[in-house]
Amino acid sequence: MTLAVRDAGLRELMDDPACDPARLRRTLQRFGLVNRAVSCWDGVHRSQLRPFFAGLGRPARVLDIGCGGGDVLRRLVQLARRDGFVVEAVGIDPDPHAIAVAKRADFMPGVAYRQVLSQSLVQEGERFDAVISNHLLHHLDEVSLAGLLYDSEALSSGISLHSDIARGRVAYGAFALLAAPVAMGTFVWVDGLRSIRRSYTRAELAAVLPDGWRVDSPGTFRLLACFDHTSTHRSPSDRG
Template sequence: MTLSSRDEHLAELMDDPECDPVRLRRTLQRFGAVNRLVSGWDGVYRSTLRPALASVEGRVRLLDIGCGAGDVLRRLVRLARRDGFAVEGVGIDPDPRALAVAEEASAAGGVTYRKAYAHELVAAGERFDVVVSNHLLHHLGSSELDGLLADSEALAARLCVHSDIERSAVAYAAFAVGITPLAPGSFLRTDGLRSIRRSYTREELAARLPSGWSTPSAPRFRVLAVHRSEGRGAPRTGREGG
């Protein structure tokens, strides 16, 4: 095994429609703990999302593409509400197994989940102030990545932030050890290590992104793909009752 280049053909166990449903549910349920440890969204919220939210008048619409169990979306909504923003959070994912876990875990109002792809929301003419994703980029093939970036731009009136793992030998070794307490009975260790092998370095991602996108500094072991689209106009819905 080598980490010198992306292993984009490596499959993750939980992406198999026939995978063990019990192990899958455990994996999804434990994502919240994993993401609190490794995703760095609190810092990204403070440095990047919060300024964008502050530029919105009235209610804010926040979309999480490929939301999985919804823990990142719920965390961002809590952070925004703590800062006084009126937020409507929407999570989309094509996998009903993930959405079932998200619905069970969601106790906060103002957060909804849909079985959908981003291009379906584009076709429906939907708009959001901020569009995010977590651990999605490394799952995508070349044409799928192009589609995600284009759909994100079409959906976001203010800001897109896609956050993912940065591939490195240090990240691989640290995750292999650090995930041990949470891994039993789940796909977390196997799929987490495969995710790292599928992921981009910052330089690789920067070279892959189209014009208008950037890869700013990110928390350790993370890469960010960011697109700012201020001035493109407000979302078409979600402004009532600001």
Template sequence: MSLAERDGVLLELMDDPGCDPELLRTTLRRFETINRVVSGWGHIYRSRIRPYLSALDRPARVLDLGCGGGDVLTHLAHRARRDGLTVEWIGVDPDPRALEVATTRSSPAGASFRCTDSGSLLEEGESFDLVLSNHVLHHLTSDELLRFADESRRLSRGLVMHADIERGRVAYGLYTVWITPFAPGSFLRTDGLRSIRRSYRRAELADVLGAPWRVERPFPFRVLAVAPGLADA
């Protein structure tokens, strides 16, 4: 199997509306452990999010688009609360199955979840200081990706940050071994490997998104697409 080119046709099991609901719930719940290890939001929070929110010197609003089971938003909200930041955290996902898991989490005050999407939020006139996502980009078709990127900028009056996997043989091999103890009773092995095959390399994502997006590699096997918001433009 070649990873030289992105596989934009392969579908993940959890994206099937008819997939096994218990396997999906287990997958979404275990993402908390997986994301703590591989997604690097702790580093992004310390180096990017905390300094940015602190510099606002006022209460802030943060949106997590495609929040899934809500673990990333909850993790960031707990960190911000410990740091004394006043933030309203809103996680949205169009899949009610994901929101079912998200709303069962023990979230700090100021964190909430809604079953909606970026287009609907724009129609409502919503705006945020920071819009972010985790592991959303590789799920999208090329047209969906450009629309998602544009809508996320139009929702933000400050920053936009989209984090994702970077495709590569080393990432694929390491994940195959590392995921073994977490995989039983879930989609984690199959979908994780499919996610890597669907994901972009840094230069590919930069080419697709274009200016003013800046695509960084904050650490191995990860990409972070960053752009200024358009809500106040």
């Protein structure tokens, strides 16, 4: 096994339609702990979302694509409202198990979940101020990644922020050691390590992003694909 090359052909256990549904449910629930520890969304809120919401001067709509159990979306809404912003949010995921877990979580007014693909929202003419995703990019093949970025541009009138892991030996070793205590009865440990092997380096991600996108590093072992629709005067149709 080597981390020098992205292992795009490696499959995560939770992506298997025949995986144990009870173990999948526990995995989705446990992601709340994992994401708070590693995903750096509190920092992204402070550096990206909070200034953006402040500049809007009106209530904001946020979309989380591939929301899983919804923990990241709920956390961001909580942070925004704590800062005095009025935010409504929608989390979408094609997996019915994920949407079921999200809907069973603590009720938060103004936060809804739908079992739907982002392209369906584009076709519906939906628009949001901010579009986000967490740990989604490394799951996608080249065509699906291009589709996600296209949909992000079509659905957001403000900013798009897609957060993922930065592949590396230190990240792999640290996760292997630290995730074990919270992984029992879930796919977290095995799939977390596979996720790192499937993930991009900063240079690799920058190379596959379309014009107008950039890659930030919001924290150790983290990458953030960013697009600012307010400063980039280009519609998705301009990409051909």
